[in-house]
Amino acid sequence: AAKKRGQNKYEFYESAMNTVYTQKLAIEQLLRQAVEQKELDLVYQPKFQLDSGSMVGVEALIRWNSSRIGIVPPAQFIPVAEEAGLIAAVGEWVLQTACAQMKSWHDAGLEPMSIAVNLSAIQLHQEPLVPSILNILETTGLEAKYLELEITENAEMTKSSGMVEMLQSLKQAGVRIAIDDFGTGYSSISYLHKFPVHTLKIDKSFVRGISACPSDSSIIEAIVAMARSLKLNVVAEGVETDQQLACLKSIGCDQAQGYLLCAPLTADKFTDRYVIHAEAAAGSLAR
Numbered sequence: 236a237a238k239k240r241g242q243n244k245y246e247f248y249e250s251a252m253n254t255v256y257t258q259k260l261a262i263e264q265l266l267r268q269a270v271e272q273k274e275l276d277l278v279y280q281p282k283f284q285l286d287s288g289s290m291v292g293v294e295a296l297i298r299w300n301s302s303r304i305g306i307v308p309p310a311q312f313i314p315v316a317e318e319a320g321l322i323a324a325v326g327e328w329v330l331q332t333a334c335a336q337m338k339s340w341h342d343a344g345l346e347p348m349s350i351a352v353n354l355s356a357i358q359l360h361q362e363p364l365v366p367s368i369l370n371i372l373e374t375t376g377l378e379a380k381y382l383e384l385e386i387t388e389n390a391e392m393t394k395s396s397g398m399v400e401m402l403q404s405l406k407q408a409g410v411r412i413a414i415d416d417f418g419t420g421y422s423s424i425s426y427l428h429k430f431p432v433h434t435l436k437i438d439k440s441f442v443r444g445i446s447a448c449p450s451d452s453s454i455i456e457a458i459v460a461m462a463r464s465l466k467l468n469v470v471a472e473g474v475e476t477d478q479q480l481a482c483l484k485s486i487g488c489d490q491a492q493g494y495l496l497c498a499p500l501t502a503d504k505f506t507d508r509y510v511i512h513a514e515a516a517a518g519s520l521a522r
């Protein structure tokens with residue numbers, strides 16, 4: 236009986252492995268066609284200035300609604316795209332779409348603001364990233380200062396010798412750089428000196444921890460203090476409660492994003508929101 240059970244266990248293990256493998260293979264195959272079949276889309280989540288409460292920017296987030304397997308979250312398919320060598324194509328589509336969208340909002344006469352685009356760590360090591368970004372800016376006509384690239388810190392990034400030069404040339408072109416999910420994974424503050432970074436995005440795990448201010452907020456306070464002394468802009472992500480918001484304000488965090496303020500919106504819904512913001516901004520100027 237024991238042997239039989241052991242066998243079953245092995246079979247179960249094997250079939251579970253097969254399922255994971257088959258799933259990944261299926262995702263990979265479907266993802267190859269997703270770009271051409273227009274199954275990829277972007278949603279837009281606004282970023283707010285905490286002292287004024289006004290919208291100051293937006294982050295583009297990828298969505299994939301597959302005709303075959305339904306909605307696949309980015310946390311699931313971005314790693315597959317990275318492994319399968321598809322991230323360059325997906326990443327280029329994201330950059331192109333996000334820059335063209337922001338340019339068309341600017342052209343519609345809305346008060347210009349910047350768009351943040353997430354870059355995969357793999358993209359950072361793939362040539363020719365800088366020329367490709369500059370080319371997208373040129374063809375879409377979006378001014379470089381309105382593009383912010385969100386990169387997630389990792390160990391390789393800090394070791395890679397070409398990284399500083401690459402970020403430097405993006406900075407020279409006027410593009411802004413944000414460190415996403417700051418404080419998680421590999422956190423070495425030494426590279427903040429070397430890297431031409433404009434913004435730190437405090438990872439949502441630290442924001443989630445806030446239930447009482449100030450006792451739960453010491454890490455955020457430390458990050459904000461560090462950002463201040465390095466003259467970096469600091470954004471909190473994943474703000475879900477009034478208490479978290481109040482705490483972040485009292486600490487002096489510059490900006491925030493989260494479901495409490497606004498969930499990611501489709502381009503159409505974001506347009507409505509943007510128009511309301513632009514009208515309010517114009518109104519306050521006229522006053």
Ligand code: C2E
Pocket residue numbers: 280295296297308309310313326329353354355385415416439472473474475492493494495498499
């Ligand atoms: P991220 O860049 O840190 O993006 C923030 C994630 O938090 C998004 O998840 C967003 O929808 C979610 N979020 C926003 N507000 C809240 C909140 O109040 N609470 C909680 N719990 N979550 C909130 P999403 O869209 O599923 O994206 C997950 C991750 O996938 C992103 O994390 C980013 O690293 C990656 N990703 C998304 N779009 C792209 C892309 O175009 N390219 C690349 N390379 N990665 C992307």
Ligand code: MG
Pocket residue numbers: 294353385415
């Ligand atoms: Mg991000």
Ligand code: MG
Pocket residue numbers: 353354385386387415416
């Ligand atoms: Mg990110």
Ligand code: MG
Pocket residue numbers: 415416436438439472
């Ligand atoms: Mg993040």
